[in-house]
Amino acid sequence: MTTLRLGQMILKDCGEKSWRLADYEARGGYQALRRVLQEQWPPERIVEEVKASALRGRGGAGFPTGLKWSFMPRQFPGEKYVVCNSDEGEPGTFKDRDILRYNPHSVIEGMTLAAYAMGASRGYNYIHGEIYEVYERFEEAIAEARAAGYLGENILGSGFSFELYAHLGYGAYICGEETALLESIEGKKGQPRFKPPFPASYGLYGRPTTINNTETFASIPFLLTMGGEAFHRLGKPNNGGMKIFSVSGHVNRPGNYELPLGTPFAKLLELAGGVRGGRRLKAVIPGGSSTPVLPAAVMMECTLDYDSLAKAGSMLGSGAVIVMDETTCMVRALERLSYFYYEESCGQCTPCREGTGWLYRVVHRIERGEGRSEDLDLLQRVTTQIMGRTICALGEAASLPVQSFINHFRDEFLHHIEKKCCLVPREVQRAGSEIAVEA
Numbered sequence: 001m002t003t004l005r006l007g008q009m010i011l012k013d014c015g016e017k018s019w020r021l022a023d024y025e026a027r028g029g030y031q032a033l034r035r036v037l038q039e040q041w042p043p044e045r046i047v048e049e050v051k052a053s054a055l056r057g058r059g060g061a062g063f064p065t066g067l068k069w070s071f072m073p074r075q076f077p078g079e080k081y082v083v084c085n086s087d088e089g090e091p092g093t094f095k096d097r098d099i100l101r102y103n104p105h106s107v108i109e110g111m112t113l114a115a116y117a118m119g120a121s122r123g124y125n126y127i128h129g130e131i132y133e134v135y136e137r138f139e140e141a142i143a144e145a146r147a148a149g150y151l152g153e154n155i156l157g158s159g160f161s162f163e164l165y166a167h168l169g170y171g172a173y174i175c176g177e178e179t180a181l182l183e184s185i186e187g188k189k190g191q192p193r194f195k196p197p198f199p200a201s202y203g204l205y206g207r208p209t210t211i212n213n214t215e216t217f218a219s220i221p222f223l224l225t226m227g228g229e230a231f232h233r234l235g236k237p238n239n240g241g242m243k244i245f246s247v248s249g250h251v252n253r254p255g256n257y258e259l260p261l262g263t264p265f266a267k268l269l270e271l272a273g274g275v276r277g278g279r280r281l282k283a284v285i286p287g288g289s290s291t292p293v294l295p296a297a298v299m300m301e302c303t304l305d306y307d308s309l310a311k312a313g314s315m316l317g318s319g320a321v322i323v324m325d326e327t328t329c330m331v332r333a334l335e336r337l338s339y340f341y342y343e344e345s346c347g348q349c350t351p352c353r354e355g356t357g358w359l360y361r362v363v364h365r366i367e368r369g370e371g372r373s374e375d376l377d378l379l380q381r382v383t384t385q386i387m388g389r390t391i392c393a394l395g396e397a398a399s400l401p402v403q404s405f406i407n408h409f410r411d412e413f414l415h416h417i418e419k420k421c422c423l424v425p426r427e428v429q430r431a432g433s434e435i436a437v438e439a
Contacts, residue, residue, distance in 0.1 A: 007256075007258045008242055008258050008259070008260075009219070009222050009241075009242045009258060010099060010103055010106055010215065010218045010219065010222070010242070010244065010258060011098070011099070011102065011103065011244065011256060011258045012027075012258075013027055014102035014103045015102055016101075016102070018102070019101070019102050019103060019104060019105075019137070019141070020144065021105060021141070021144040021145065021148060024103070024105035024106070028225070029105050029106065029109060029221070030105070030109055030150055030221075031221075031225065032109065032113060032220075032221040032222075032224040032225045033109050033112055033113055033150065033155075033156070033221070034156060035224075036113060036116060036224065037116070037155065037156050037158035037160060038156070038158070040158075043074060043116060043117045043118070043119065046113065046116065046117035046224065047066055047069050047070055047117050047118075048066070048228070049066075049223065049224060049227065049228035050065050050066035050069060050117075050220070050223065050228065051064070051066030051067065051070070051228070052066070052227075052228030052229050052232060053065075053066070053223050053228035053229075053231040053232050053240045053241060054231075054232045054235065054237070054238055054239060054240030054241070055216065055219055055223060055231065055240050055241055056239065056240070056306060057212060057213055057216055058213045058214075058215035058216045058219070058243065058244075058318070058319070059085055059176075059212070059213030059214075059215075059216065059318060060090075060213075060287070060288065060290075060315075060317045060318045062306045062315075062316060065212065065216055068200075068210060068212070069114065069117060069118055069210060071198075071200040071210075072118040072119070072120075072200050072208055072210050073200070073201070073208050074118055074119040075119070076119075076208055078207060079121060079122065079205070079207045080118065080119055080120040080121065080207055080208045080209070081120055081122055081123060081124065081203060081204045081205075081207060081208070081209040081210075082111055082114045082115045082118065082120045082122075082123040082209070082210050082211075082212075083123065083124050083125075083126065083178075083181070083182070083185070083203075083204060083209055083210070083211045083212075084107060084111055084123070084124070084125040084126065084211075084212060084213070084214055084217050085126060085176065085178060085181055085211055085212065085213050085214065086100060086107075086125055086126055086127045086128060086213075086214045087126050087127070087128045087169050087175045087176040087181060088128050088131075088176070088214070088318075089128055089130075089171070089172070089173040089175075089176055089344075090173065090176065090288045090289055090290060090318060090320065090397075091288070091289040091320075091322075091337070091340060092246060092248055092285065092288045092289050092318075092320030092321070092322045093246055093288050093318045093320040094246045094248075094256070094320075095214075095215060095244040095245075095246045095256050095318070095319065095320075096213065096214035096215060097128070097131050097134050098256050099214050099215060099218050099244075100127065100131075100134045100137065100138050100214065101133075101134050101137060103218065104137060104138050104141035105141055105144075105145060106217075106218040106221055106222075107125065107138075107214055107217050107218050108141060108142065108145050108150070108151070108164060109150070109220070109221045110216075110217035110218050110219065110220035110221055111123045111125070111164060111217050112150065112151065112155070112162050112164070113220050113221065113224065114210065114212070114217060114220060115162045116160055116162070118210055120162070120210070121161060121162055121163065122162070122163050122164075122165075123162065123163070123164045123165070124164075124165050124166075124167050124185055124204070125138060125164070125165070125166050125167065125214075126167045126169055126175070126181050126184070126185060127166060127167065127168055127169060128169050128171065129168055129169040129170045129171035129172075130171045132168065135166055135168045138166045139166050142164055142165075142166060145164075151163065151164055167184075167185055169181075169184060169190075170184065170190065172184075172190050172344070172346075173340075173344035173394075174190055174191065174192070174344060174345070174346040174392070174394060175190040177192045177392045177393070177394070178199060178211045179192050179193035179195065179199065179392075180192045180193075180346070180392070181211070182199065182203055182204050182209065182211075185204060186204070186205065189346075190346070191346045191348045192346070192348065192391045192392035193391070194391060195391075199211055213318075215243075215244055219231075219241060219242075223241065228240075234260050234261075235260050235261035235262055235305065236260075236261055236262035236303075236305055238306070238307060239261040239262060239305040239306055239307065240261070241260075241261060242258050242259065242260055242261070243258070243259065243260075243261050243304070243316075243319050244256050244257070244258045244319055245257045245258075245259060245268055245304065245319045245320075245321050246318075246319060246320045246321065247268065247272045247321045247323065248320070248321070248322055248323070249321075249322045249323035249324055249325075250275055250276045250277075250279065250323050250324060250325040250327075250328070251269070251272040251273055251274065251275060251276055251323050252272065252273025252274055252275075252276050253271075253272050253273035254272065255272070257271055257272065259271075259304070261304065261305040261306075262303050262304065262305045262308075263303065263304050264302070264303050264304070265284070265286070265299050265300060265302050265303070265304055265321075266300055268304060268321065269281070269323070272323075275323065275325050276325065277325070279325040279326050279327065280296070280325060280326045281296040281299075281300070281323065281324075281325060281326075282295075282296055282324050282325055282326045282328055282330075283295055283296060283299075283324045283328065283330065283408070283409070284296070284299040284321060284322065284323055284324065285314075285320075285321070285322040285324075285401075286299065286302070286304070286309055286314050286315070286316065286317070286321055287309065287314065287315045287316045287317020287318060287319060287320060287321075288317040288318045288319075288320035288322075289320075289322065289337050289340065289397075289401065290317065290341075290393075290396070290397030290398075290400060290401065291314050291315040291316075291317040291400065291401075292313060292314040292315070292400050292401065292403070292404030293314070293330075293401065293404045293405055293408060293409075294312060294313065294314050294404075294408070295408050295409075298312055298313070299312075304316065304319075313404070314404070326424075327424060327429050328424065328429070329367075329412065329422045329423070329424045329429055330405055330409040330412045330413075331363070331366055331367050331405075331409075331412055331413055331416050331422070332367055332422070332429070333405070334363050334401060334402065334405040335360070335363045335364055335366075335367045337401050338356070338359045338360040338363045338364075338398065338401070338402065339360050339364075341356050341359070341360075341394065341397060341398035342356040342357050342359065342360040342398070344394070345394060345398070346394075348391060349389070349390040349391055349395070351385060351386045351389040351390055351395060352386060352390045352394055352395040352398070355382050355383075355385060355386040355395065355398070355399075356386070356394075356395075356398045358378075358382045359379065359382055359383070359386075359398060359399070359402055362375050362378060362379055362382075363379070363402070366413060366416045366417060367416065369416065369420035369421060370420075371413075371416055371417035372417065373417060375417065376406055376410070376413055376414075376417075379402055379406060380402075380403065380406065382399075383399035383400075383402050383403050384399075386398065386399050387399050411423065412424075
């Protein structure tokens with residue numbers, strides 16, 4: 001279990017003993033919902049506030065939340081759904097489970113406000129199957145909210161009704177893709193759907209559906225309390241609000257850090273206690289394992305926001321910051337990542353099913369000292385044959401790390417191929433591992 005190191009909004013004053021409804025209400029919880037319902041805000045007003053906030057999806061894609069909400073055909077007759085994607089399964093990510101563990105009512109309130117804005121009457125929170133204790137806690141929070149009148153029929157006497165359910169997933173990484181998630185809720189095999197149609201027109205059970213990440217929904221009560229413009233000013237233009245960064249790897253204080261978007265990476269590294277053991281920073285994966293790696297020199301000049309990291313050649317992604325020091329063998333690190341995507345491919349698309357296997361096997365043989373002179377060109381060719389040829393983005397998620405590792409650390413791959421050993425001596429790698437274990 002991670003330790004919360006810093007929280008300024010969603011994670012502020014939250015902890016193992018302060019997640020109950022009474023604690024959330026003491027922090028001002030459910031005041032945004034009360035105000036919206038008592039003052040009978042037009043649903044369009046909420047959507048406009050979210051647009052003004054420049055809140056972008058916190059799950060990885062960074063799509064503008066207000067724009068996504070505006071796609072929902074609110075006047076469409078019949079059932080409509082809001083769905084929370086808490087299927088947090090990518091290596092390096094651990095923020096959403098801590099939100100659900102320490103501040104679950106922020107997600108419940110955010111989903112209820114979203115349902116009011118989009119005319120939905122039911123919602124589901126799809127929780128990653130390997131964190132069962134978090135699922136149980138969220139169920140308890142739902143029961144508390146329902147008993148207090150924040151969920152169910154005629155919420156707070158307003159005439160608005162909304163029911164929310166927790167749905168335990170199966171631990172499959174592919175179910176983090178929004179349409180695979182919908183298939184799983186419906187009881188089917190978790191495989192992505194062809195798009196179009198998009199969920200806003202044909203989603204859960206064939207009805208209009210809006211899907212957002214856990215952190216996105218948890219931001220909504222704070223956003224509406226302070227106002228969209230004020231929320232926007234917390235960050236930077238086109239990157240509104242705070243963002244939770246999950247820092248792991250070779251740092252002294254791994255954990256979740258909630259900071260304004262646009263914060264320099266150097267500041268986050270300082271808050272995380274710097275590089276472990278006083279060693280030199282070598283590389284950083286800034287947004288979860290599917291985002292391109294950046295060398296230390298590039299990363300130290302970056303600010304943590306969607307636009308700056310895109311300009312640097314990577315992505316903010318989910319905000320999972322993986323720090324690697326000088327003891328890291330980049331070939332070995334890529335081998336581990338490639339194996340993950342090979343194992344987690346759902347197998348629906350041939351380029352991904354076959355291509356991820358090729359990527360892993362080629363990197364694996366380079367790491368074992370059996371690489372061939374043509375292997376680097378082969379890896380680049382396989383990635384280009386995967387990307388853009390799959391139903392979902394898992395093909396890109398498997399390919400981008402391969403391309404970036406080779407582009408930035410080609411000398412290490414060549415050393416493995418030519419010298420049949422690591423550029424970073426094994427005893428140095430073991431020393432780095434020992435520091436990690438001791439910490």
